[in-house]
Each structure stands twice: as C-alpha cells, then as structure tokens.
Amino acid sequence: MPPRSRSSAQSQDARLLTEAVTRLRRALRASIRTDYPWEQLPMAQVELLQVLAEHSPARIGDLAARQRLATSTVSGLIGQMINAGLVARAVDPADRRASAVTLTDAGRAQLAAWADAHERRLDAALGALDEGEREVVRAALPALFRLAEHLDETAASRCR
Template sequence: MPSSPPVPEPASGPAVVGPQDPETAAVERARRLTDVVTRLRRTLRSSIRTDYPWESLPMAQVELLQTLAAAPLRVGELASRQRLAPNTVSGLVGKLLEAGFVDRQADPGDRRTARIALTPAGRRQLDDWQRAHERRIATALDALSPADRDAVMHALPALENLARALAEPVL
C-alpha cells in the first residue's frame, strides 16, 4: 500500500515534531523567529513602496533618522548605536545631507567635531515614514482574526524584551 504524501505543517503550528534536545529546539525557535522577522520587514518595505510610492528611503537611512530624532550625535556615536562601521555611517550621513534631512552642527563640547542633527525636512520625512508604516500595519492587523491580532499584541512585551536582550553586549 503506497504511503500518502506528508501533510505540510500549518503556518501557526510547530515547525518540528518530536523530541529534541534543548539546544536543537532553541536553534529551531531562533530560525523561525529570524525567518518571520525577515519576511515581515521585507513585506512591509515592499508593500509601503507599492502603496506609498513616495517612500523610497533605504531602511539604514530611516534608522539613522530615528536615532537622530532623540538628539544630535557625532558620526562615531551614530556608528556605535547602529553597530555599523564609522565609514558606513559617514556614507549614509552624506546621502541624508544631500537630501536635506540632516545637517552638521558644531559640537559644543568639542569644536573640532560636528554633530549630525535632524532638519525640519528630516523630521517631516521620518514622521511621514512612521505614519505610512502605522497605517499599513493597522490595515494588516485589522485583516487578521481577532485571536491572531490578540496573539500578536500579547507578544509585543516579550519581543521588546528580546530586542533589549539582543542590544546587550555578548559576554
């Protein structure tokens, strides 16, 4: 008697069935989370550009604008916070300077260096980006079942804790 083909696992179900050692289970959880986060970011980015064609800022530039929204910073400080090489941040800052989204200001603590600050145009761009993403995510959340929407919202505190844990240096 021929065996029937395997039934694919539902999207919300476990990816691996059967006993596993704790390390394998941890790696599998990390793989699934990485996959979901990557797909969420990619899908959001592409849907935003379809729904809001004016939104063309690369994510690395948006992340710099988000960091600068709190306060002006030196390039080295930006690089450290973004965990990027200073020359990479310098290139991104150059693009943002050309676009008029940031400017250089004298550093009151050290006149030999400059701080990068958000301009009013940069603030508007960041606010527009934020509103477009909020509208897109709100629409997608509304399309979910109430149980899935509640599950996503209940997961947020744990995801925030995970983000904090990932930001801490590995010892």
C-alpha cells in the same frame, strides 16, 4: 516519538523567528514601496533618522558605534542626507573642535511620514487577522521588545 530537547526546541524557535522577522521586513518594505511610491528612503537612512530623533545632536562616530557600522559608511550616508536636507552638520556644542549631526525639520517630517505609512500598513494587516490572532501578537510584544534589548546588549558587549 521522543519529546524535543530544550535546545532543539529553542533552535527551532530561533529558526522560525528568524524566518518570520525576515518575511515581515521584506513584506513591509515591498508593500510600502507599492502602496506609498513616494517612500524612497533607504532603510539605513531611516535607521539613522530614528537614532537622531532619540539622540540628537550626535557625532558621526557615535552614530556609527550605535548602528554598528563603519564610520566611513555612516559618513557617506550622512552626506547624502545633508544633500537631501534631512540632517544638518554643525559644531558639536560639547566640543567645538568636532561636528555633530542633527535632524532638520524636513528630516523630522520625513521620519514621521515614514512611520505613519508603516503604521497604516501594519494596522491594515493586523485588521486582516481575527481577534484571537491579534491578541497573540499583542501579548508577544513585551517579549519581543525584551528580545531586542537582549540582542542589543549582547552586540554592544561584543564591541567592547
């Protein structure tokens, strides 16, 4: 049997990585809802909370661009989050004609609880692996972060 070409091997790797990431996300989402039934935040809202934790205050248009979503979609999500007390809208300090969104204390607490629940769940799953498997996962983390950065950069360049 001839060796696989690099492009064929890369395609296989890409397919398997897609499958692994999809299965991990699905399993984590399902286990969180089962193990922590209080956790009801939609993932889109969690992702906006995460962005606001890093970049706050932020205009809705900037949030939409950062998340690669329509401004109207982000505006609707922010409206729901304002009603839930997770974020607040105020005058943008950089431009008094515009408004900006910030995390509230309740939003920070909800995001911290979400992160803690996920970390506990992943910690338990990692504990089920043997040390060799945990080391493989640990060793892959830097490359996975670089892969995510590359994907972000590629998507951002296409939006320009």
